[in-house]
Amino acid sequence: MARHKINVTVNGDARQAEVESRLLLVHFLRENLRLTGTHIGCDTTHCGACTVLLDGVPVKSCTVLAVQADGREVTTVEGLEKDGKLHPVQEGFTQEHGLQCGYCTPGMMMTSCALLASNPNPTEAEIRRAISGNLCRCTGYVNIVKSVQHAAASARAR
Amino acid sequence: MIPAAFDYHSPGTLAEAIELLGRYGEDAKVLSGGQSLLPLLKLRLGSAGHLVDIGRVPGLEYIREEGGYLKIGGRTRESAIEASELVRRKYPILADTAAVIADPLVRNLATVGGNLAHGDPANDHPATMLALRAEVVATGPKGQRTIPIDGFFTGLFSTALSPGEILTEIRIPVPPARSGGAYVKLERKVGDFATAAAAAQVTLGGGGQIERAGLGLTNAGPTPIRAQAAEQFLKGKKADASAIAEASRLAAQAASPSPDRRGAVEYKKEMARVLTARALARAVARAQGAQ
Numbered sequence: 001m002a003r004h005k006i007n008v009t010v011n012g013d014a015r016q017a018e019v020e021s022r023l024l025l026v027h028f029l030r031e032n033l034r035l036t037g038t039h040i041g042c043d044t045t046h047c048g049a050c051t052v053l054l055d056g057v058p059v060k061s062c063t064v065l066a067v068q069a070d071g072r073e074v075t076t077v078e079g080l081e082k083d084g085k086l087h088p089v090q091e092g093f094t095q096e097h098g099l100q101c102g103y104c105t106p107g108m109m110m111t112s113c114a115l116l117a118s119n120p121n122p123t124e125a126e127i128r129r130a131i132s133g134n135l136c137r138c139t140g141y142v143n144i145v146k147s148v149q150h151a152a153a154s155a156r157a158r
Numbered sequence: 159m160i161p162a163a164f165d166y167h168s169p170g171t172l173a174e175a176i177e178l179l180g181r182y183g184e185d186a187k188v189l190s191g192g193q194s195l196l197p198l199l200k201l202r203l204g205s206a207g208h209l210v211d212i213g214r215v216p217g218l219e220y221i222r223e224e225g226g227y228l229k230i231g232g233r234t235r236e237s238a239i240e241a242s243e244l245v246r247r248k249y250p251i252l253a254d255t256a257a258v259i260a261d262p263l264v265r266n267l268a269t270v271g272g273n274l275a276h277g278d279p280a281n282d283h284p285a286t287m288l289a290l291r292a293e294v295v296a297t298g299p300k301g302q303r304t305i306p307i308d309g310f311f312t313g314l315f316s317t318a319l320s321p322g323e324i325l326t327e328i329r330i331p332v333p334p335a336r337s338g339g340a341y342v343k344l345e346r347k348v349g350d351f352a353t354a355a356a357a358a359q360v361t362l363g364g365g366g367q368i369e370r371a372g373l374g375l376t377n378a379g380p381t382p383i384r385a386q387a388a389e390q391f392l393k394g395k396k397a398d399a400s401a402i403a404e405a406s407r408l409a410a411q412a413a414s415p416s417p418d419r420r421g422a423v424e425y426k427k428e429m430a431r432v433l434t435a436r437a438l439a440r441a442v443a444r445a446q447g448a449q
Contacts, residue, residue, distance in 0.1 A: 002165050021166035021209070022199075043159050045197050046349055048263055057266045063196045064267070067166050068189075068213060111263065132348040133261025 006070040010035070011079030019066045026050045028066035029076055037077040037106050041135070048134030051107035052076050058114040060133075077106035080113065088151040088158070089113050098147030100138035108134045112148045121152055161199035168211045172297060172326070175212050179322045180299050182208040188324055189213070190233055190272035193264045194281075218271075218326060221245060227329040232271030232295075237262070239270060249330070250444055251339030251359055255286045258341070261349045271325040274310070277317040277381075280351040284311060284382030285374030286341050289357040292330045298323035311381040336362040338444025342437040343376070344429050346420065352377045353420040354429035356409065358437035360397065362445045368392045368401070373438075378413035378430055385409035385434070397442045406435040 003018050010033060017032055029035045029052065041049030043062050050061040053075035061074075080087035089112045092098065099105045108131060115122055115130040122130070127148045128141070136144060166189075169175040179186050185207035189195055198204040212218060218233035221242050228249060230239075239245055239256035246253045259265055259273065259282050273283040274294060284307075287294075292307045299322050310318050319325060333339075339359035343352045355376035363369045371392040373385040388408035395401040410431035417423050440448075 004166065021164055022161045024160070024196075024200075027160075043200070045193065045260075045264060048261075051263060058263050059267050060263050062200075063193055063264075065166065065192070065196070067168070068192070068211065070168075130262060133263035 004067045004070070006067055008066075008069045008071075009073040011075060017066075021065070021067060023066040024062055025052070025054075025064040025066050025069055025074070026061040028069075029061065029074070032066075035076050035078050039103055039106055041103065041107075046135065047104070048107045048111065048131075049104050051110045051134060053110055053114060056114065056117065058111045075110070075113075077109060080109065087113065088155040089116065089148070091154060092147040092149075092151030093144075096143050096147040096150045098139065098144045099136075104134055104136045104138075108136065108144060112151065115148070116152055116155060120156060122148070124149070159200040159202075161196070162202060162205050164199070164206050165208045166211065167208060168214050170214055170216075172212075172215050172217075172324070175210055175215055175324060176297065176299055176322065178208070178210045179324070182210075184321050186210055186321070188275070190275075191235065191267040191269040192272075193260065193268040194272060194276045194278065212324065223332060226332055227293075228332060230270050230328040230330070232275075232324065232326045232328070233269045234271070236260075236265035236268045236270065236273070240265065248333070249290075249339070250449075251286055251289065251341050251357060251441070252330075254339075254341035255282050255357070258282060258343045258345065258355075264349070270328060274328065275317060275319060275325040277311060277313070277315045279311070279314065279380060279382050280377040281382075282341065282343065282352065282355060282376055285355060285357040285376040286339075287328065287330070288374035288382055288384040289339060289359040289372035290330045290333075291372055292328055294325055295327035295329065296320075296323040297326040302326070304329070308384065314380045333359070334361050336364075336445050338441045338446070338448075339372075340437045340440035340444060342433045342440065344433060351420075354378065354413075354415070354426050354433055356430060356433040356437040358434065358441040360392070360438070360441045360445050362397060362442070366397060366446075368395050368397050368442075371405070371438075373405070373409050373434060375409065375413055375430055375434070378415045378426070383412055385412040387412065388434070397445075402435050402438045402442070405438060406431045409434040
């Protein structure tokens with residue numbers, strides 16, 4: 001089976017690789033690039049643990065082929081921190097304790113970043129709707145919602 | 159999970175995509191949003207020697223009114239349907255439908271054309287398109303042809319598309335004045351397929367009677383179901399609670415769901431009745447000017 005040369009900008013860095021057609025984006029990120037912040041949860045397009053931004057749009061990277069990302073930009077949780085400073089969403093999850101086991105957290109934060117980029121002042125209902133494709137089995141979502149609200153407030157204050 | 163090996167093609171034009179489908183025939187599958195196809199390949203419930211990704215083919219994502227139709231490009235994302243001002247204002251049944259497909263992350267990639275071409279009776283757009291009397295445009299080696307939605311779903315996971323064709327457009331007749339529609343779905347949780355769901359589209363006459371009704375049911379049989387007896391019954395009836403009750407009873411009779419973890423046959427048929435009544439009531443209210 002053919003292999004494909006791909007060029008993907010990951011967290012701002014141009015990355016080149018030769019990949020098999022069937023390689024999933026999440027495996028490319030974790031295994032080829034060793035960016036293991038993106039988690040594999042259900043592996044069946046349900047849980048959202050593997051959420052990354054593809055050209056700024058949150059998608060489940062277990063359900064995208066690496067070749068489909070050729071020529072595009074991918075942002076993972078590793079790309080959120082800038083110059084040693086946490087992204088407001090990371091700060092929000094820290095301050096409001098928006099996690100317990102942490103497994104869903106990277107995906108939850110990527111979805112939250114995309115929400116705040118398009119809607120800087122979301123209502124609680126809008127936050128809950130936006131994260132409805134990201135499952136958390138620990139928190140009951142209460143602190144996650146607070147974390148996103150914290151991030152929204154601190155981003156507005158900047 | 160890793161899919162069985164396949165070859166991947168990324169044509170830059172529609173003509174090239176059709177040429178590739180012609181070359182590989184039954185061994186090729188069209189990759190649109192990939193949100194049904196990739197899970198199937200990963201679970202190895204399906205296989206393909208070649209994936210023809212139409213993701214880079216220009217001109218397949220649009221929502222516009224033209225020549226008496228709402229035209230939706232085959233690769234239009236569900237998230238674009240949800241966000242469309244035109245859809246929200248004039249086709250709220252479509253906005254209802256897109257908003258309950260899978261979850262927001264899936265809807266960022268999932269496409270309307272894929273939702274139909276997959277031929278899954280559990281998908282949500284088919285019932286809505288049946289209620290709206292849509293047409294599907296298929297583009298193949300011999301050019302374009304339009305397929306009325308009533309003849310499109312030929313069996314479980316089967317459609318009237320031939321292996322060399324791509325679903326390039328969906329056409330919905332622009333509804334006359336005093337029309338309204340709604341889609342109502344019962345799901346166990348966000349992202350689940352429907353336990354039952356109903357699509358209703360009505361046009362009212364000047365006296366408030368129902369001139370035309372379209373009713374579709376999701377996950378109620380091996381193909382998406384159009385509730386024809388109920389549609390016929392509604393014709394000319396005053397749009398009141400008793401007409402809606404009788405039409406819903408008739409619609410539920412058209413359902414032949416399978417029992418599974420979502421419920422028993424009796425329960426699903428009863429839910430088809432209840433949801434048809436709710437969809438009809440909302441469709442009538444919208445036809446009368448409600449949001």
